[in-house]
Amino acid sequence: MIPVAEALSRVLSAFSPLPAELVALPDALGRVTAEDIHARLSQPPASMSAMDGYAVRAEDVAQAPAILRQVGEVQAGSAFDGRIGPGETVRIFTGAPLPDGADSVVIQEDTEAEGNRITVLQAGVRHRHVRFAGIDFQAGQIGVPAGKLLTARDVGLAAAMNVPWIRVHRRPRIAILATGNEVVLPGDPVGSNQIVSSNAFALSALVTAFGGVPFNLGVAFDTPESLAELTAGAWNADLLVTSGGASAGEYDLVRSVLGDRGMDLDFYKIAMRPGKPLMFGRLGDVPVLGLPGNPVSSYVCSVLFLRPALLRMQGLDPTETRLKARLGVPVKQNDQREDYMRATLSRSPAGELIAQPFESQDSSLVSVLARADCLIVRPPFAPAASKDDIVEILPLTGGSFSL
Numbered sequence: 001m002i003p004v005a006e007a008l009s010r011v012l013s014a015f016s017p018l019p020a021e022l023v024a025l026p027d028a029l030g031r032v033t034a035e036d037i038h039a040r041l042s043q044p045p046a047s048m049s050a051m052d053g054y055a056v057r058a059e060d061v062a063q064a065p066a067i068l069r070q071v072g073e074v075q076a077g078s079a080f081d082g083r084i085g086p087g088e089t090v091r092i093f094t095g096a097p098l099p100d101g102a103d104s105v106v107i108q109e110d111t112e113a114e115g116n117r118i119t120v121l122q123a124g125v126r127h128r129h130v131r132f133a134g135i136d137f138q139a140g141q142i143g144v145p146a147g148k149l150l151t152a153r154d155v156g157l158a159a160a161m162n163v164p165w166i167r168v169h170r171r172p173r174i175a176i177l178a179t180g181n182e183v184v185l186p187g188d189p190v191g192s193n194q195i196v197s198s199n200a201f202a203l204s205a206l207v208t209a210f211g212g213v214p215f216n217l218g219v220a221f222d223t224p225e226s227l228a229e230l231t232a233g234a235w236n237a238d239l240l241v242t243s244g245g246a247s248a249g250e251y252d253l254v255r256s257v258l259g260d261r262g263m264d265l266d267f268y269k270i271a272m273r274p275g276k277p278l279m280f281g282r283l284g285d286v287p288v289l290g291l292p293g294n295p296v297s298s299y300v301c302s303v304l305f306l307r308p309a310l311l312r313m314q315g316l317d318p319t320e321t322r323l324k325a326r327l328g329v330p331v332k333q334n335d336q337r338e339d340y341m342r343a344t345l346s347r348s349p350a351g352e353l354i355a356q357p358f359e360s361q362d363s364s365l366v367s368v369l370a371r372a373d374c375l376i377v378r379p380p381f382a383p384a385a386s387k388d389d390i391v392e393i394l395p396l397t398g399g400s401f402s403l
């Protein structure tokens with residue numbers, strides 16, 4: 001059994017950011033930039049009015065009241081063809097370019113108009129209500145750096161910068177194979193000794209949530225022929241993930257069948273609970289992550305190993321967020337396996353996080369997993385801990401995607 005941290009570093013070293021592809025801006029949300037996005041224009045392109053009112057020379061309105069002569073009008077989308085001279089003003093609207101000669105805008109509420117005679121009732125201040133050229137961004141400036149997960153705000157910024165196509169890392173293609181004679185698909189008739197393949201669906205959903213494209217290879221029987229036939233479907237995947245058949249029994253064949261087909265085994269078995277029989281290797285060009293069949297084991301291993309691999313392939317930092325919380329109940333001393341306990345989170349009256357482990361930590365309990373807000377991480381051989389002791393947690397909920 002190797003430590004969890006070593007297993008993670010071995011998994012991560014097998015992946016690097018995938019090549020770039022070009023996507024249209026509306027498809028860019030949630031993708032990761034493969035190069036810097038540069039502004040193709042300056043914003044605003046010229047000095048603009050921020051208000052509806054009158055473009056003036058500040059010196060003409062330094063004292064109020066001041067009487068000016070309106071010599072024209074400028075709306076957003078057009079420009080005043082001329083120059084404002086002493087004692088002159090131009091009617092201006094929000095988003096219109098400031099006429100030459102003007103350096104300030106007086107809002108219309110502070111004026112009175114009689115024909116082209118405009119009385120400014122409040123003294124004006126130089127540069128008031130003017131947005132200068134390029135204050136938002138300048139042509140050529142980097143708006144979004146390479147390696148950034150594009151948010152809706154970034155998409156808006158790229159649009160403002162007049163960038164209609166973006167180079168992003170290709171999405172990782174993840175082949176998912178469930179195994180087990182007893183495993184059937186949801187909706188199929190389920191015999192009394194069978195179980196529905198929840199693993200494949202949870203894994204697909206996790207892959208989608210973290211930017212990958214899952215494709216399901218189906219359910220293989222526990223026979224060398226069936227496993228060989230279905231794993232062949234992963235030939236063009238960036239990663240093959242199997243679930244089940246990882247352990248010690250006579251029908252746990254994934255490792256041996258893939259071994260016979262030439263898989264280069266990197267590691268098998270890690271010091272972790274749940275998830276001890278995790279396997280990692282490479283079959284030809286395709287890395288293989290062999291997950292245990294127990295649903296909680298397969299999912300927790302995916303959070304710890306599959307998610308970082310997905311992030312790395314998209315050029316993102318794979319480090320996960322860990323927080324501190326106080327224990328809601330005492331926990332026993334730990335053995336040699338790093339323990340990931342399913343727990344709920346709440347806040348104490350003082351606002352501190354309280355992690356309350358579920359009473360049963362059995363790795364078959366999908367209902368408990370679904371209700372968990374976090375995993376409490378107990379290092380190998382951690383001593384017994386009391387209620388209110390501080391522990392490290394791995395949040396499962398609360399981000400833009402809940403794991």
Ligand SMILES: Nc1nc2c(c(=O)[nH]1)N[C@H]1C(S)=C(S)[C@@H](COP(=O)(O)OP(=O)(O)OC[C@H]3O[C@@H](n4cnc5c(N)ncnc54)[C@H](O)[C@@H]3O)O[C@H]1N2
Pocket residue numbers: 178179180182183195196197198199200243244245246247248249252274275276277291292293294295297363
């Ligand atoms: N003698 C030993 N037995 C076991 C050991 C061990 O070290 N020595 N390890 C245990 C641990 S820990 C785990 S975890 C499991 C993992 O076993 P496998 O990966 O071989 O998983 P299976 O036997 O195929 O299945 C386990 C369990 O999960 C159910 N399952 C399988 N696939 C799915 C699926 N797609 N969706 C939902 N549920 C699934 C399956 O029916 C079993 O109930 O081994 C222990 N045994």
Ligand code: MOO
Pocket residue numbers: 272273274275276277292294297363
């Ligand atoms: O590691 Mo197994 O995952 O304890 O159930």
